[in-house]
Amino acid sequence: MTLRFRPIIQADLKIPADAVPLHGGPLWFDRVEPLERGATHALMPARDLPSTLLDALSAPHLLPDLPKDRPAVMGVLNITPDSFSDGGKFIAPQDAIARAQAMGAKGADILDIGGESTRPGAALVPEAEEVARTAPVISALRAAGVSVPISIDTRKAAVAEAALSAGANMLNDVSAMTFDDAMAATAARSGAPICLMHAQGDPATMQNDPHYDNVLLDVYDYLAERVAAAQAAGIAKDRIIVDPGVGFGKTQAHNLTLIRGLSLFHTLGCPILLGVSRKRFIGNISGVERAEDRAFGSVSVALEGVRQGVQIIRAHDIEAHRQAFALWQAIHT
Structure with a gap:
């Protein structure tokens, strides 16, 4: 059987x-944990890893x-009538533009714009x-002088092409x-x-009894295969981002296992994106029903991603996340 290695990340000075x-x-x-x-295996010294993996x-x-x-x-900017958290709020172009500008002003480093809900x-x-x-x-954001990188959240090549022509410079494909x-x-x-995300099934059916033999290793192996497929298609490795797809065809237990094991995905050799903002499992655990009231829980999970070295955090509540990250950084550097 193939061994994978999860680094045990530390932040102590x-x-x-x-x-x-x-x-x-x-x-x-x-x-590292093999x-x-x-x-099951005992922890082993990191310096015993193969040199290619250490590199x-x-x-x-x-x-x-x-x-x-x-x-x-x-x-996150959902230009949809039915997204789970903010569906319908920004479907009018002027509202979407105002929301994007507000997120940029509050410190968003990337704007992720999507026109198709991928909620369950x-x-x-x-x-x-x-x-x-x-x-x-x-196009309107670029015409207004917004220079923040823009990601198009889509599964469709024609949508991606149109977005790139309009001024987007990153792709986020949940499939x-x-x-x-x-x-x-x-x-x-x-x-x-391009961000390659794991999902089990289509959004319409993905929460119908999701099952894994080993969710952490199953998701890892899938993403490893998709990274290889991307490289075979001519996409440079340094242009690939991976996302374990928390909430996409996963139970609450699956989600928590993936979050605990996030550092494993560093061994894929790509930046990691974590998208947990306002998701249902946060509401279930915290007892908060309305998605828009889950900022505190969202930040808590995001900080676990920060602790494990995640490079991109996808979020609705920009100001709350930026404040939390600034304090975490001050404590640990």
């Missing part, structure tokens, strides 16, 4: 001599125009309608390029960074 710096930053590890299906874990993972000393905050049970949106919702808003075969060519041709 007293760093042992044999510690390995995580991606050249202040976080470090000196032990993971294997059907077996992948210690090399900086930086994307252009994003902060180098903290995780980037990706602001969501229906497919026709390609032309998704383009009509997103591309004009992106990891499995929904539309043309997405890989679009990403390769554009040179734009």
